[in-house]
Amino acid sequence: MTTLAPSTTPAPVAAGRPPITDWRPEDPDFWAGTGAPIARRNLYVSIFAEHVGFSVWSLWSVLVLFLGPEYGIDPAGKFLLTAVPAALGAVLRLPYTLAVARFGGRNWTVVSALLLLVPAVPMTLLIEPGVSYATLMVLACLTGVGGGNFASSMANINLFFPDRLKGRALGLNAGGGNLGVPAVQLVGLAVLATAGAAYPRLVPGVYLPLIVLAALLGARRLDNVPGARNEPGALRAAARDPHTWVMSLLYVGTFGSFIGFGFAFGQVLQLQFHDRFPTPVDAAWLTFLGPLIGSLVRPLGGQLADRVGGARVTFWNFVAMAAGAALVLSAARDRSFPLYLAGFLALFVFSGIGNGSTYKMIPAIFRARAAAETALTGDREAAQRRARRLSGALIGIAGAVGASGGVLVNVAFRQSFLATGNADAAYLGFIGWYALCFGLTWAVYLRPGRRKLSGV
Structure with missing residues (x-):
């Protein structure tokens, strides 16, 4: 969706450095002599800024543990x-992706970092007993701005690296961002263990200087790539492609599960095993484990997809996620905490692996199409250009739709506890969704006798 076009117009300059007037990452000589150091510098700053954004997005996964009886808020x-926050983050992903080419990657990183102050400052001032639930809902919704940072960061870093290195660079960028979820939970644990549950405002307060630092580093150390543009009509063309919606549904199952469970795990743990975790600090020391493991294994999904095929990895990954959800359901009914924890950690592991494998499937689908189109028309360059155009647009749409899975997970838990007093109905819903996902993967990409896209 966001591509490079030849340009001699200088990109706006970062303070203290000349602007980039020429950017040719696919040229080996240019890359070795000029491109690689610039790209690495931008990657490192981007990882930090995205990490802070993810942490702000995930703040309420921690803050709900501080909201004791004095706040008068029930589990629902x-x-x-x-x-x-998951809802607003999902909505913002597409416009944030488009903003990189419209305003420049450096410029938008600075703006998107400063926007994190919009929820963080009032949260630091207002969260205390007596605050209205409506105020808390507004503050929680505003943290969704951090969810958009992932999309713009990925779109920006995609411009800096040659095709042969994009996978590793985007994997590092995504993994560094995802680590913001366990990081904010560790911050919450530290506050609970030291200051106590009476001071939730300290958690967003910790991030105020980090937000400012991310904006300053963006202004001083990032660059705008000249010639970046949004492909006209790419989103519309991708929206008409059935693979867009298949992959979006699969991404709901992987990333949606990761972010949804990351937001909900601490609260569910305390509700399901209140006798074992009677206070927030008792639950908080475990909540970061799942998101941490899920973030760290994300590159493994991409590596496995490279070796044995993304569709095959994704299929078996969803089978494993269905088994993990079934284990959680069984353990919850039997009140077996060790099995419950093992099942939930398995869900985080396989959601992380699935994030990597589904992301790898998207460009593979269009590379296979480009090869088939080249065989028919002989115009390899046009086929590859169309593949890149649609692949970028599909990633943008799938990222936005996938993030909505975080909403669905939390709503499923809410409705289950409201209706039955436990989460069994939610777990049954997750098992059904994962079954749909592995059935869809098999039917579209693996079924014998079907004309398959080679290499997906």
């Missing part, structure tokens, strides 16, 4: 507080 109300 707390699940809504963790659902609304």
Whole structure:
């Protein structure tokens, strides 16, 4: 969706450095002598800025643990507080992706970092007993701006690296961002263990200087790539392609599960095993484990997809996720905490692997199409240009739709606890969704006798 076009117009300059007037990452000589150091510098700053954005997005996964009886909020109300940031984050992903080419990657990184102050500052001032639930809902929704940072960061870093190195660079960028979820939970644990549950405002307060630092580093150390543009009509063309919606549904199952469970795990743990975790600090020391493991294994999904095929990895990954959800359901009914924890950690592991494998499937689908188109028309350059155009647009759409899975997970838990007093109905819903996903993967990409896209 965001591509490079030849340009001699200087990109706006970062303070203290000359502007980039020429950017040719696919040229080996240019890359070795000029491109690689610039790209690495931009990657490192981008990882930090995205990490802070993800942490702000995930703040309410921690803050709900601080909201004791004095706040007068029941479990259903707390699940809504963790659902609304996921909703706004999903909505913002597409416009944030487009903003990189429209305003420049450096410029938008600075703006998007400063926007994190919009929720963080009032949260630091207002969260205390007596604050209205409506105020908390507004503050929770505003943290969704951090969810958009992932999309713009990925779109920006994609411009800096040659095709042969994009996978590793985007994997590092995505993994560094995802680590913001366990990081903010560790911050919450530290506050709970030292200051106590009476001081939730300290958690967003910790991030105020980090937000400012991310904006300053962006202004001083990032660059705008000249010639970046949004492909006209790419989103419309991708939206008409059935693979867009198949992959979007699969991404709901992988990334949606990761972010949804990351937001909800601490609260669910305390509700399901309240006798074992009677206080927030008792639950908080475990909540970061799942998101941490899920973030760290994300590159493994891409590596496995490279070796044995993305569709095959994704299929078996969803089978494993269905088994993990079944284990969680069984353990919850039997009140077996060790099995419950093992099942939930398995869900985080396989959601992380699935994030990597589904992301790898998207360009593979269009590379296979480009090869088939080249065989028919002989115009390899046009076929590859169309493949890159549609692949970028599909990633943007799938990223936005996939993030909505975080909303669905939290709403499923809320409705299950409201209706039955436990999460069994939610777990059954997750098992059904993962079954749909592995069935869809098999039917579209693996079924014998079907004309398959080679290499997906």
